[in-house]
Every structure is written in structure tokens, then in C-alpha cells.
Ligand SMILES: [Zn+2]
């Protein structure tokens with residue numbers, strides 16, 4: 099019955115493809131996605147969703163809801179639509195967002211007299227200072243029973259893990275002076291920045307294998323004949339768990355403190371972007387999603403990708419059962435994300451086909467949870483005891 103109804107939902111394919119392609123053609127960076135969020139909102143409103151624009155004060159965020167007349171679980175699909183500087187939709191968030199909005203609309207059509215609420219959450223700026231972090235802090239997921247998001251990739255990969263991340267900036271202030279005639283009157287801020295890198299490089303020998311520390315010097319002085327008085331470096335520090343990340347961040351900060359002390363430089367430490375928590379996949383929810391994929395004819399569902407990236411969906415996974423699987427937009431398994439070529443793949447018919455299968459599987463997962471409360475109970479039980 100449900101399957102038959104879904105076939106008729108191929109009708110929305112045209113709308114979703116147009117949504118994805120329009121956003122691809124007009125890439126917008128994080129928190130500037132006005133055009134993209136408005137397109138999502140317009141489509142959701144067309145299908146009877148009630149939409150709160152500028153959700154929780156984020157101008158390019160939104161929360162779209164559709165309530166059944168009967169109470170039941172709250173199923174949330176998270177839409178992303180931000181692009182990358184220089185390469186546009188090289189992470190494919192144009193098709194990602196369309197898949198989530200599509201899942202929301204499809205579940206709304208499937209709900210019938212099942213009880214519950216469908217939420218499509220517009221989550222800006224995944225690539226930089228992800229809105230999901232802020233949403234979590236503000237309690238946006240407090241009523242959510244299950245949160246789902248499927249990312250474009252090179253195959254149907256099960257939801258896995260991601261590294262927790264902190265973004266730290268070191269600002270070093272010294273004293274300028276003529277570098278040749280009066281160097282002794284200067285205090286060299288660049289020495290402190292370079293010293294920080296050297297100490298971090300020494301630290302690497304003692305870090306766990308999941309540690310990732312990578313940085314750049316964003317301010318390194320203005321001219322070679324002036325002792326640099328104002329320098330800055332930005333780092334991302336990542337690790338598998340929040341606990342180990344906290345340890346590692348303290349060690350990295352100590353490297354900067356030590357280097358600043360050695361150079362006699364004043365140091366300020368700031369978190370320049372939101373920190374991300376590690377992704378904790380709810381395995382029962384993930385199994386349920388895989389079962390829906392199989393029911394739609396997908397035969398190859400791969401084990402989670404071994405990835406050392408970070409996701410703002412990680413924060414969501416710490417407050418409610420969450421999955422973040424991948425779906426294929428290309429048959430080339432070696433195709434790398436964050437490239438122009440990857441973005442082009444989102445325009446193919448192959449990608450459209452898999453977007454529809456994925457949106458349907460996400461919607462069927464939501465419908466299954468609305469139909470059978472025991473499934474959700476099991477998912478909640480796992481969430482309660484899962485190691486974060
Ligand atoms: Zn990305």
C-alpha cells in the first residue's frame with residue numbers, strides 16, 4: 099500500500115530536481131543562503147507545511163512542520179544548502195537539501211492517519227560554523243524523536259562516525275621595530291606563531307592515531323624589514339571523542355602559551371568557529387533505514403566510510419537518535435568531494451535517481467517509526483546507553 103503510494107510521488111521529482119539545480123546554479127556561502135532557503139521554504143509551503151522563517155534568529159535557517167491530527171513521533175530531516183568558496187557546490191549540498199526536503203514531503207504524503215509530526219529543518223553553514231550546533235544549544239531538537247540527513251557521495255554507505263572538532267585562533271601581539279637597525283627594541287609576534295607550529299609538530303609524536311591538528315598563519319607581518327607585532331594562526335583540532343579532544347585542545351593551547359612566553363609576546367586565544375561533536379550513529383535507526391533502501395531495490399549498502407572529517411550533525415547525534423548515511427551521485431568510487439567535479443555529478447540523471455531512492459527510504463523510515471512504537475522504543479533505549 100505504502101509502496102504503491104510512493105510510486106505516485108515520482109511526481110515531486112521534477113520539483114526536487116529543479117530545487118537542486120537552481121541552488122547549484124547560484125551557490126551561496128554559509129549564512130548567506132537567502133536564495134536557497136527561500137526556494138526550500140516555497141516548496142514546503144506549496145505542500146502545506148507551516149514554516150517559521152529565520153528560525154531561532156538565523157536569517158537563512160527555517161523550521162517547516164506538518165502535524166498529523168494524531169500525536170506521535172517527531173521525525174526531523176535536516177537540509178543543508180551552503181556552498182564552498184571558489185568551488186560552489188563541491189560538497190553537493192544542493193542535492194543534499196533537496197533530498198531532505200523531498201523526504202519531508204514524501205513522509206507527509208505517506209502519513210495518512212498515522213500519528214506524528216514531520217519537521218524539515220533548514221540548517222545553514224555546515225561548511226563553516228554550522229547552525230546545527232546553535233540549534234542544539236537552543237533546544238531545537240528537544241522534541242525530536244529521530245533526526246536524519248543523507249549526504250551525497252560515491253555509494254550507499256551506512257551512517258558512521260566523525261571526529262569532534264574545535265576551531266582555535268591564536269592572536270599574538272608583540273612590538274614593531276626596524277628589523278635591521280633596532281631589532282632589540284622589537285618583540286616578534288611571528289616567532290611566537292612559528293614556535294607554536296614547531297611545538298605542535300613535536301606534540302604529534304605523543305598524540306593518539308585519531309588526532310588531527312592542522313593550521314595556517316593568517317597574519318604573518320607586513321614587511322620583512324619590520325619586526326612583526328601582530329600575528330595570528332588558526333587551527334582545527336580533531337579527535338574521535340569529546341573527552342580526548344578536550345585533552346588535546348589543552349595541549350595545543352599550551353604549545354601556543356609556551357611559544358608566546360618564549361617570545362615575550364602577549365597571547366589571546368579565541369574559538370573562531372563553532373566546535374563540532376563526534377557523530378554517534380544510532381545503529382537501530384541506521385538498520386531501519388538500510389531495510390527501507392533494500393525494500394526499494396538497493397542491493398549494495400556499504401559499511402561506514404572511514405572518515406576523518408567533522409560534521410555538525412555530530413552535535414545533533416548527542417541530543418537525539420541520528421543517522422548521517424551517504425548516497426551515490428556518481429559511479430566513480432574515487433571521486434573526491436570538495437571539488438568542482440563532485441558538484442557537477444549532482445546534475446546527472448544517476449544522481450537524480452539516487453536522490454529519489456534516498457528521499458523515499460528516509461520517508462519510509464519515518465513512516466515505520468510512526469507505525470510501530472516499539473521500533474522507536476528500541477532506538478531510544480540504544481540512544482540512552484550509547485557511548486558519546
Ligand atoms: Zn563539505
Ligand SMILES: [Zn+2]
Pocket residue numbers: 189190191224249
Ligand atoms: Zn557536505
